[in-house]
Amino acid sequence: MDPKIAVFAVGSFWSGEAAFGCIPGVARRRVGSCGGSKQSPEYRNIGDHAESGRLLLIEIFVQIGSRALRAAARRVPTQVFGQGPDVGEQYRSIIFTQNEDEAFLATVSKEREQAKRPYTMVATEIEPLETFYPAELEHQKFELRRRPLLLQLFGELAEEDFVRSSAAARFNGMCPAPVTKELDSKVSQFMRHRQNLSLLF
Numbered sequence: 695m696d697p698k699i700a701v702f703a704v705g706s707f708w709s710g711e712a713a714f715g716c717i718p719g720v721a722r723r724r725v726g727s728c729g730g731s732k733q734s735p736e737y738r739n740i741g742d743h744a745e746s747g748r749l750l751l752i753e754i755f756v757q758i759g760s761r762a763l764r765a766a767a768r769r770v771p772t773q774v775f776g777q778g779p780d781v782g783e784q785y786r787s788i789i790f791t792q793n794e795d796e797a798f799l800a801t802v803s804k805e806r807e808q809a810k811r812p813y814t815m816v817a818t819e820i821e822p823l824e825t826f827y828p829a830e831l832e833h834q835k836f837e838l839r840r841r842p843l844l845l846q847l848f849g850e851l852a853e854e855d856f857v858r859s860s861a862a863a864r865f866n867g868m869c870p871a872p873v874t875k876e877l878d879s880k881v882s883q884f885m886r887h888r889q890n891l892s893l894l895f
Contacts, residue, residue, distance in 0.1 A: 715867020
């Protein structure tokens with residue numbers, strides 16, 4: 695299957711990029727803004743755009759679309775003016791579509807997600823994709839950039855190669871606090887078992 699581009703807005707693009715970082719079928723990720731009328735928006739002046747993530751997919755759209763809806767629903771499905779603690783129009787949840795087939799699949803995905811929660815409204819919007827504006831480089835792989843020791847693993851890469859790197863995207867997906875806490879727990883368990891095994895020999 696040929697790779698294709700998909701764009702989603704699921705709240706803060708920092709956490710959104712990290713959330714997609716470990717999903718099989720997503721080869722590359724880049725954050726930016728989309729869905730508004732302002733020309734050349736910037737992080738500090740995003741206008742009416744939504745913080746978004748552009749994904750290079752090697753998996754069918756409906757599967758990734760369903761995951762985007764679940765990512766949005768895990769936050770606050772009834773929240774229209776933001777997502778969770780991030781309040782503002784730029785944090786709204788959107789699936790951007792590029793043709794009628796994608797719009798249909800996105801609608802089906804949203805309806806299925808809505809059927810699971812009959813007493814709340816899934817606020818995710820479905821809009822045609824227009825221009826995607828990449829964010830400044832310092833916002834790409836943001837969670838990974840906050841961890842200098844891990845970042846050293848990519849020290850030889852040029853900045854653009856780092857942003858495009860699938861490996862960097864995977865590491866970025868492992869960096870948010872809830873994930874690192876779980877990983878630390880697994881590593882601690884392993885180390886305890888290792889010490890116990892060493893006593894047998």
